[in-house]
Amino acid sequence: MPHNTERLGELLDSLVPVLVERLHETGLGEIEIERDGAIVRVRAEDLGAPGASAPAPAAPRGATPSAAAVAAPTAADDRRHPVRSTAVGFVKLAPDIHVGGKVAKGSLVATVDVLGVAVEVRADHGGIVAKLRCASGDPVEYGQELFLLESVGEAKL
Amino acid sequence: MIKRVLIANRGEIALRILRACRQLGIEAVVAYSEADRESRAVLVADEAICIGPADAKRSYLSAPAVISAALATGCDAIHPGYGFLSENAAFAEAAAAHGLTFIGPSAEVLERFESKAGVRALLAKHGLPTIPGSDGVVADEAAAAKAAAKIGYPVILKASAGGGGRGMRVIQNADDLAQLFSLCTQEAQAAFGDGSLYLEKYLVDTHHVEVQIAVDKAGTALHFGERDCSVQRRHQKLVEESPSTALTPKVREEFLARAAKAIGAAGYRNLGTLEFLVGPDGKPYFIEINCRIQVEHPVTEMVTGVDLVALQIRLAAGEAMPFTQEQVERRGHAIEFRLTAEDPVHEFRPQAGEITTFRSPSGPWVRFDSHLYAGYEVPPYYDSLLAKLIVWGNTREEAIARSRAALLEVEIGGVETTRDFFLGLLETPSFLNGTATTGMLDAIGTADILAAAPKARA
Numbered sequence: 001m002p003h004n005t006e007r008l009g010e011l012l013d014s015l016v017p018v019l020v021e022r023l024h025e026t027g028l029g030e031i032e033i034e035r036d037g038a039i040v041r042v043r044a045e046d047l048g049a050p051g052a053s054a055p056a057p058a059a060p061r062g063a064t065p066s067a068a069a070v071a072a073p074t075a076a077d078d079r080r081h082p083v084r085s086t087a088v089g090f091v092k093l094a095p096d097i098h099v100g101g102k103v104a105k106g107s108l109v110a111t112v113d114v115l116g117v118a119v120e121v122r123a124d125h126g127g128i129v130a131k132l133r134c135a136s137g138d139p140v141e142y143g144q145e146l147f148l149l150e151s152v153g154e155a156k157l
Numbered sequence: 158m159i160k161r162v163l164i165a166n167r168g169e170i171a172l173r174i175l176r177a178c179r180q181l182g183i184e185a186v187v188a189y190s191e192a193d194r195e196s197r198a199v200l201v202a203d204e205a206i207c208i209g210p211a212d213a214k215r216s217y218l219s220a221p222a223v224i225s226a227a228l229a230t231g232c233d234a235i236h237p238g239y240g241f242l243s244e245n246a247a248f249a250e251a252a253a254a255h256g257l258t259f260i261g262p263s264a265e266v267l268e269r270f271e272s273k274a275g276v277r278a279l280l281a282k283h284g285l286p287t288i289p290g291s292d293g294v295v296a297d298e299a300a301a302a303k304a305a306a307k308i309g310y311p312v313i314l315k316a317s318a319g320g321g322g323r324g325m326r327v328i329q330n331a332d333d334l335a336q337l338f339s340l341c342t343q344e345a346q347a348a349f350g351d352g353s354l355y356l357e358k359y360l361v362d363t364h365h366v367e368v369q370i371a372v373d374k375a376g377t378a379l380h381f382g383e384r385d386c387s388v389q390r391r392h393q394k395l396v397e398e399s400p401s402t403a404l405t406p407k408v409r410e411e412f413l414a415r416a417a418k419a420i421g422a423a424g425y426r427n428l429g430t431l432e433f434l435v436g437p438d439g440k441p442y443f444i445e446i447n448c449r450i451q452v453e454h455p456v457t458e459m460v461t462g463v464d465l466v467a468l469q470i471r472l473a474a475g476e477a478m479p480f481t482q483e484q485v486e487r488r489g490h491a492i493e494f495r496l497t498a499e500d501p502v503h504e505f506r507p508q509a510g511e512i513t514t515f516r517s518p519s520g521p522w523v524r525f526d527s528h529l530y531a532g533y534e535v536p537p538y539y540d541s542l543l544a545k546l547i548v549w550g551n552t553r554e555e556a557i558a559r560s561r562a563a564l565l566e567v568e569i570g571g572v573e574t575t576r577d578f579f580l581g582l583l584e585t586p587s588f589l590n591g592t593a594t595t596g597m598l599d600a601i602g603t604a605d606i607l608a609a610a611p612k613a614r615a
């Protein structure tokens with residue numbers, strides 16, 4: 001969408017605090033408004049309860065490797081994007097991968113060391129890191145969730 | 158000492174290896190592809206690790222993925238099972254370079270026994286009779302024609318790097334050879350990355366007989382009797398049994414002892430199988446070696462009482478052979494049936510899909526090695542083996558009668574299987590009287606065998 005990025009940023013900066021406040025006041029789960037052709041939606045579970053709707057991590061050493069695959073879809077799923085390992089080995093997260101860190105679509109977010117070869121992991125979506133599911137140095141399996149990204153006004157990133 | 162094994166395979170053999178590890182008190186981690194997330198070995202294992210997508214090239218056949226998974230899970234050994242990376246010398250070498258014990262022959266041994274043409278020459282030198290054939294790999298069509306003329310048509314042209322029944326073609330005459338030589342070279346190049354061919358006299362009406370051997374680090378080589386795998390379809394084994402009906406007691410003992418001696422002297426180590434063809438003259442001719450645990454190993458386990466997978470792990474760990482040849486007693490008769498997800502009515506077309514009902518057979522001396530359960534989804538990506546039914550009896554007749562009873566108990570719903578084909582085979586005279594040769598199924602035809610099957614309640 002051909003938005004003016006700067007203007008959208010200003011819009012978000014001014015709108016989001018107001019919307020969050022309204023959300024708390026009303027006890028609503030979600031508020032959505034349209035302004036200048038852009039839709040801004042704020043949802044309670046996105047902001048509050050950590051990991052409320054997050055599926056269990058797929059642990060390489062765990063006895064329930066299928067947990068992540070069968071986790072029930074939730075309302076927040078369309079905004080939360082797991083970033084998954086592209087290889088089996090030892091993971092190293094990029095420096096800006098911490099809760100609250102911003103990630104641009106297509107950026108290098110981690111590497112997986114496979115016998116000395118660094119296999120890249122790139123972000124399929126832009127967003128903010130909502131939850132870490134591993135730490136640098138951890139062994140990870142193929143397809144394992146490394147962290148969760150939450151998409152919020154991508155144009156701002 | 159091996160403490161923790163990565164099982165780099167799938168299906169029933171992953172489960173079989175897992176059981177051997179548990180029995181030995183060794184920890185095991187099952188490596189699986191995304192398509193096998195719900196496989197029984199993964200569900201049953203204490204630990205499992207996803208190594209890649211369904212495509213085997215990026216999972217079970219990826220040496221870096223498998224070795225990396227072993228390191229990530231703290232394993233000190235890898236069991237490759239059969240197929241996939243099990244006879245890959247470069248993989249065995251890479252595993253060793255990362256401090257992992259490869260449960261199989263070492264890279265050096267695998268390399269030495271890699272070329273089929275080379276192995277024939279090596280074992281001939283150590284006293285095993287081989288089928289008349291070319292002196293190693295044939296350089297070109299002219300050399301092949303010369304060798305074929307010398308040994309006499311028909312001949313069989315084989316890929317030196319081939320295996321598993323693939324990469325071979327029967328050549329009836331000189332015209333065929335002229336037409337097919339370059340095609341065979343191309344096929345071998347495409348399938349195995351090596352276009353080298355050799356040729357052998359093609360024996361018709363042969364029994365396929367193989368010898369299970371094991372060799373420890375010091376070179377102590379034992380045999381565990383033979384298996385007869387003559388019931389084949391397009392070079393794929395369907396039924397295996399031990400002992401073979403094609404050998405007289407006198408030929409058998411001399412032949413087995415000679416095979417064990419030759420393989421030890423040739424420098425082979427760990428578990429392996431020597432394959433022979435037994436012609437109408439009753440004499441076995443060596444054709445090739447398999448440097449891995451084989452699908453049909455339970456047949457030997459049933460007649461000897463030896464756990465071959467456990468033995469393989471112990472030998473890989475460097476242990477000495479735990480018994481002598483005299484202590485390996487062979488008793489009675491065992492038969493294995495490979496139940497596959499194939500439709501015998503339609504040219505054994507491979508099947509995939511959800512197993513809707515599953516009932517395994519049981520009873521005295523009935524063993525059923527399978528990774529199935531009701532609700533399991535048979536993936537379309539891998540081989541079609543669903544289960545191995547192995548039955549033991551004091552005599553061949555008793556084993557056959559017991560097999561019939563066990564097969565009638567088998568229920569696998571959701572996909573077509575070869576069960577009824579085997580029920581028909583157990584009514585087929587040439588199988589019952591032990592004269593079935595590798596050409597039997599071509600001679601009789603699937604339809605007649607299926608027609609002989611007793612009608613089960615659907």
